[in-house]
Amino acid sequence: MTLEWLINSTELNNLKCVAGKENLKNPLISVNILDNPDVIRWIKKDELVLTTGYFLKDDTKAQINIIRELKETGCCALGIKIKRFFQTIPKIMIDEAEKVGLAIIEIPFYYSFSEISKLVYNKIYSSELNNDLLQYSIINKLSSAFFENQGLDVMINELSHFIDKSILVTDCDYNVFSASFTLDYKHLTNTIDLPKISPTENASYISHTEVSDTAYGNLKINDEVFRFFIIMLPNLTGMVCVLIDNDDISSYHKLLLEKAKNIIALELTRSDKVKDISNSYHNFFFDFLISENTKSEKDILEICNFYDFDYAKKTGMYFLCFREL
The missing domain is CATH 3.30.450 (Beta-Lactamase)
Incomplete structure (x- = not known):
């Protein structure tokens, strides 16, 4: 499951990658919500980080720092909901993300974070279930080969x-x-x-x-x-x-x-x-x-x-x- 899958292959429309488009193949393994700077310490590698930007709206220094810190965590991308606290994603954040190589996703205001999280986790569950079935299938083939003296x-x-x-x-x-x-x-x-x-x-x-x-x-x-x-x-x-x-x-x-x-x-x-x-x-x-x-x-x-x-x-x-x- 990748960032490209989320943007182009789901029922979520009008998600846009506005920075770091070279990272669309990044793996996406879970979702986290960033509602204050302290959450950074709990961000895991390959997580999609979602935020409204409330704690960033009037602080350009914080906007730059959060991009750098998220890049260091190895997260999949930063998703920012627009027309809540940001009418558009600040150019200074887009420029910094391009500089450090972090993907930024513009999320329309009409999508809740729970919708996005549910979509991602349903896909993960479905993939894990499919993997279990495939694993059972190959083990069953090996067992049959053994008992049939192949x-x-x-x-x-x-x-x-x-x-x-x-x-x-x-x-x-x-x-x-x-x-x-x-x-x-x-x-x-x-x-x-x-x-x-x-x-x-x-x-x-x-x-x-x-x-x-x-x-x-x-x-x-x-x-x-x-x-x-x-x-x-x-x-x-x-x-x-x-x-x-x-x-x-x-x-x-x-x-x-x-x-x-x-x-x-x-x-x-x-x-x-x-x-x-x-x-x-x-x-x-x-x-x-x-x-x-x-x-x-x-x-x-x-x-x-x-x-x-x-x-x-x-x-x-x-x-x-x-x-x-």
């Missing part, structure tokens, strides 16, 4: 097509079990052999995320380096590596992958592809720890978390020496 390749193709990302499933030594590439990356594979994948030389490439058992990392495919979002599969069965390069993966797709990983792990477990899992799982971890690369404490803790190594546990070592009597 194989891992069918699952990964479905998943790759749905999230529009290239996906590789590997063991913990980066041996590829299955791969599905989008058109932009078709050159990385052929119809006969699976691609070769390996970690970069710098073993500290892993960047832990806020989600358990996931990370961002750089991996090489056929000697080309790419950025991946990596999910460790349950029971040490392997990894799902999503090629993101310069893009990121949406939180919605991360949630979908979290649900899909259990089905993928089940498929791997019943196949004969998974061998020496426990050894594979620890190879990279211990290679990282003993490598000569400079490692910060944060690097070490992140990779311990990623590989479920309980670094807080105290360990000891005992030696027994037997003598002949």
Whole structure:
């Protein structure tokens, strides 16, 4: 949902973008009301901010400052209702918005803020419901593929097509079990052999995320380096590596992958592809720890978390020496 959608694709007529038209593609995730300057501290990124301008009407300095402060919040746009306290939006606000790159929307006096808020939140609810249905649909397809013995390749193709990302499933030594590439990356594979994948030389490439058992990392495919979002599969069965390069993966797709990983792990477990899992799982971890690369404490803790190594546990070592009597 974007600012352009609100202006051009809703039943609200005569909304005009009077500044920052290059921002019409800005995402719009919620609505907030600005009725005094203190509200600024609660404005969130990508929110549409609505105001009558009551607290700004006779203060040009405040008009300039509010534009600058709103830009710093990362809000989607400022919507100002006209013919209430402003007959038209002050030129000084439009000029400042153009200068800093903030979109300003002129809102006719006959629309209430509740109407606009209701429209936006209904769209958000509808989108979330649609996303839930789509997520249910793809999980159902993966489950059917599992129970009908269609194989891992069918699952990964479905998943790759749905999230529009290239996906590789590997063991913990980066041996590829299955791969599905989008058109932009078709050159990385052929119809006969699976691609070769390996970690970069710098073993500290892993960047832990806020989600358990996931990370961002750089991996090489056929000697080309790419950025991946990596999910460790349950029971040490392997990894799902999503090629993101310069893009990121949406939180919605991360949630979908979290649900899909259990089905993928089940498929791997019943196949004969998974061998020496426990050894594979620890190879990279211990290679990282003993490598000569400079490692910060944060690097070490992140990779311990990623590989479920309980670094807080105290360990000891005992030696027994037997003598002949």
